[in-house]
Amino acid sequence: MFDFAYYPQSNGKLERWHKSLKSECIRLRKTPFDLDEARRLVSDYVDDYNQHRLHSAIGYIAPADKLAGKASEILANRECKLAEARQRRAENRQRQNRNNHSWLATRLSLNDEPENSNSR
Numbered sequence: 001m002f003d004f005a006y007y008p009q010s011n012g013k014l015e016r017w018h019k020s021l022k023s024e025c026i027r028l029r030k031t032p033f034d035l036d037e038a039r040r041l042v043s044d045y046v047d048d049y050n051q052h053r054l055h056s057a058i059g060y061i062a063p064a065d066k067l068a069g070k071a072s073e074i075l076a077n078r079e080c081k082l083a084e085a086r087q088r089r090a091e092n093r094q095r096q097n098r099n100n101h102s103w104l105a106t107r108l109s110l111n112d113e114p115e116n117s118n119s120r
Contacts, residue, residue, distance in 0.1 A: 020049075021042065021045065025041055025042060026041065026042075049063075050062070050063045050064050051063075058071070059075060061074055061075075
């Protein structure tokens with residue numbers, strides 16, 4: 001990432017990247033003992049950041065997937081899974097309602113039975 005002169009919007013993005021790098025890579029994991037270890041830590045972090053991490057600014061898709069043109073496929077699969085989950089939840093609610101209604105009907109029918117005549 002690089003910064004354009006006289007363009008403060010890109011500077012903010014760069015500052016945010018440095019904050020993420022420092023807090024999630026260097027300070028969170030461990031302080032590197034030498035330059036080679038620091039390079040390895042940063043390289044691993046950048047790989048994870050670009051290949052696996054989901055970014056909210058691009059629809060919770062990894063940058064590598066976005067650049068590879070997989071965004072529409074990922075979003076379509078995600079929407080399909082959400083639709084299936086909504087359907088399962090609706091079916092579960094219907095099943096629970098039926099169970100609750102049958103339990104309630106049983107309780108009501110027990111209350112409607114005449115009292116035992118020996119209890120006088």
